[in-house]
Amino acid sequence: MKSYIALIKLDLKLALRLRTVIFFNYLFPMIFFFTIGTFIGAKGDAKAATTVVTMSVTLGILGNGLFGAGIRALQEREMNILRRYKVTPITPTPLLVASMVTGFTIFLPYILVLLTLSHFWYQMPWPHHMLSLVAFISLGLIAFRSIGLIIASVANNMQEGTILVQLLYFPMLFMSGATFPIRGPVFSVISKFIPASYLVKGMQSIMLNGTGFFSAWHDSQELWQAAGALLLTMAVGLTVGGKLFRWEKEEKIKGTAKLWVLAVMLPFAVIGLWQILGK
Amino acid sequence: MSTDAVISVQQLRKSYDKLEAVKGIDFQVQAGEVFGILGPNGAGKTSTVEILEGLRPRTGGDAQVLGYDPDRQKQQLKDRIGVCLQATNLPAKIRTQEALDLFASFYSRSVSSETLLKRLQLWDKRAAFYETLSGGQKQRLALALALVNDPQVLFLDEPTTGLDPQIRLEIHGLIEQMKSEGRTVVLTTHYIEEAERLCDRVAIMDEGKIVALGTPRELQQKSRSQSRIQIVTAQALDKAALPQWPDVVDMVLEDDKRSLDVYSSRPARTLFEIMKWLDQQGITLEDVHLKRPTLEDVFVELTGKQLRD
Numbered sequence: 001m002k003s004y005i006a007l008i009k010l011d012l013k014l015a016l017r018l019r020t021v022i023f024f025n026y027l028f029p030m031i032f033f034f035t036i037g038t039f040i041g042a043k044g045d046a047k048a049a050t051t052v053v054t055m056s057v058t059l060g061i062l063g064n065g066l067f068g069a070g071i072r073a074l075q076e077r078e079m080n081i082l083r084r085y086k087v088t089p090i091t092p093t094p095l096l097v098a099s100m101v102t103g104f105t106i107f108l109p110y111i112l113v114l115l116t117l118s119h120f121w122y123q124m125p126w127p128h129h130m131l132s133l134v135a136f137i138s139l140g141l142i143a144f145r146s147i148g149l150i151i152a153s154v155a156n157n158m159q160e161g162t163i164l165v166q167l168l169y170f171p172m173l174f175m176s177g178a179t180f181p182i183r184g185p186v187f188s189v190i191s192k193f194i195p196a197s198y199l200v201k202g203m204q205s206i207m208l209n210g211t212g213f214f215s216a217w218h219d220s221q222e223l224w225q226a227a228g229a230l231l232l233t234m235a236v237g238l239t240v241g242g243k244l245f246r247w248e249k250e251e252k253i254k255g256t257a258k259l260w261v262l263a264v265m266l267p268f269a270v271i272g273l274w275q276i277l278g279k
Numbered sequence: 280m281s282t283d284a285v286i287s288v289q290q291l292r293k294s295y296d297k298l299e300a301v302k303g304i305d306f307q308v309q310a311g312e313v314f315g316i317l318g319p320n321g322a323g324k325t326s327t328v329e330i331l332e333g334l335r336p337r338t339g340g341d342a343q344v345l346g347y348d349p350d351r352q353k354q355q356l357k358d359r360i361g362v363c364l365q366a367t368n369l370p371a372k373i374r375t376q377e378a379l380d381l382f383a384s385f386y387s388r389s390v391s392s393e394t395l396l397k398r399l400q401l402w403d404k405r406a407a408f409y410e411t412l413s414g415g416q417k418q419r420l421a422l423a424l425a426l427v428n429d430p431q432v433l434f435l436d437e438p439t440t441g442l443d444p445q446i447r448l449e450i451h452g453l454i455e456q457m458k459s460e461g462r463t464v465v466l467t468t469h470y471i472e473e474a475e476r477l478c479d480r481v482a483i484m485d486e487g488k489i490v491a492l493g494t495p496r497e498l499q500q501k502s503r504s505q506s507r508i509q510i511v512t513a514q515a516l517d518k519a520a521l522p523q524w525p526d527v528v529d530m531v532l533e534d535d536k537r538s539l540d541v542y543s544s545r546p547a548r549t550l551f552e553i554m555k556w557l558d559q560q561g562i563t564l565e566d567v568h569l570k571r572p573t574l575e576d577v578f579v580e581l582t583g584k585q586l587r588d
């Protein structure tokens with residue numbers, strides 16, 4: 001237990017000592033928050049303000065998950081830092097848990113700052129179901145950090161990792177509906193297969209429709225579905241990321257094991273198909 | 280085979296795909312001993328010690344450390360050994376003391392970070408970020424981390440490579456201290472002086488095999504190369520008049536006729552005979568040197584290679 005506490009404490013300190021962490025977690029999404037908000041006239045327009053908040057949160061989660069969890073783990077392996085831990089009696093579990101807790105602890109204040117700013121700056125009403133919103137966003141964060149873990153575990157070096165992150169980051173951002181509304185049948189089909197679109201959908205359902213996890217079923221159905229998709233991502237990500245965890249850069253992963261990355265897509269393939277066929 | 284061997288290795292093999300890095304080696308390390316593995320680049324030193332640390336799986340043979348099998352009882356083993364890796368790093372923004380406290384939390388028993396920092400002369404640097412430490416300070420921190428669980432057995436993989444001579448001496452002092460505390464130390468190196476100075480026994484390793492094993496003295500005596508006795512006399516010597524001293528293998532008289540090199544397999548006896556003869560002849564001795572073969576000579580002889588320095 002003491003190793004968990006020590007690792008979490010240290011991870012938090014290290015995160016706060018890195019300017020890039022602060023930049024990508026707070027400043028970068030915040031820049032979008034103000035420029036886009038001004039651009040689409042979010043002031044006094046609850047719907048537009050929600051869009052801005054959703055987008056800023058999605059940006060933050062994608063960055064925190066793919067870069068914060070994925071690239072950082074990869075870096076620690078590449079720099080032979082994880083190797084030093086490997087000589088001690090600890091298992092990967094405390095390392096993974098500490099990284100998760102830290103990512104979450106750093107992200108939570110950001111959500112609260114965002115909501116407060118939108119309330120006072122854009123006059124966005126407080127969400128009815130604040131707890132549901134925070135719970136849902138937290139779930140999304142953990143799900144995307146799990147995706148980050150998979151990237152770290154399947155990429156053999158920094159270069160591969162960066163390519164994978166970019167392959168996921170931009171499509172997820174643009175196809176999720178976070179940046180612009182999804183229109184047309186092709187887009188809406190594609191978006192069903194993308195984890196980030198469930199994040200966006202869930203948030204919008206809470207903020208725009210005033211749904212909470214414990215609202216009437218026909219209202220909260222969509223939210224639960226989105227939460228389910230993220231929960232699945234999390235489960236798959238943690239399993240695969242834990243299974244393929246590597247301490248050393250010398251332990252290369254076999255080409256076929258990279259297909260595990262597709263495993264993340266599996267829940268979305270199932271949910272997406274189910275939705276399309278169910279119509 | 281003694282029963283109090285802390286480490287015992289039989290027919291240990293390690294392959295990476297087709298490359299055979301360790302080709303069936305045997306050795307034992309006794310409690311309290313400093314055991315050196317001396318060898319050039321790529322000899323298989325790191326592969327060997329990292330198998331014993333439970334870091335890499337072995338391809339064949341048997342290994343035991345403190346009664347544990349490093350492949351099957353990794354956790355228990357790691358809890359009780361200290362390791363200084365050849366290639367490793369810490370996060371750039373970790374402070375010296377934080378690193379020690381963190382690693383202390385991983386073990387079932389630990390020494391306080393304050394004690395270790397003071398002992399390794401890092402107390403002044405306790406709040407410094409890892410990235411700001413000098414090479415010698417980083418290495419001292421690595422040794423402090425290796426001691427954080429108060430281990431009985433320490434594995435130090437090239438702890439002084441790339442450091443200044445001054446800092447190397449400092450590290451030697453620390454290793455001697457570890458020995459005096461009764462810890463068993465396995466040390467890899469490609470510095471001959473280090474092996475000679477620190478190790479009770481040395482295994483010379485080359486291309487995955489142990490080519491010689493013994494105390495530094497034994498290894499020197501095993502050498503085919505002989506000791507050289509250099510004498511300088513006041514008067515000129517006549518080569519033809521020199522007697523056949525016992526155990527002499529070769530003699531070289533320099534052009535000045537006053538410097539004589541005598542190669543002998545039993546230098547003490549030969550030297551005594553030379554002195555006696557000079558005295559009888561009334562020749563004045565100006566200078567005399569006895570040079571024994573060094574571990575380096577043995578190494579070059581056995582491997583046909585020079586060690587990198």
Ligand SMILES: Nc1ncnc2c1ncn2[C@@H]1O[C@H](COP(=O)(O)OP(=O)(O)OP(=O)(O)O)[C@@H](O)[C@H]1O
Nearest residue numbers: 250295298300318319320321322323324325326327
């Ligand atoms: N992870 C690995 N994968 C493939 N080959 C390896 C690996 N580690 C070591 N080798 C190879 O095995 C051989 C022995 O390497 P090892 O690192 O054990 O030697 P060493 O004696 O420690 O050398 P050095 O003095 O350079 O540290 C070398 O040919 C090396 O290239």
Ligand SMILES: [Mg+2]
Nearest residue numbers: 324325326365
């Ligand atoms: Mg080595």
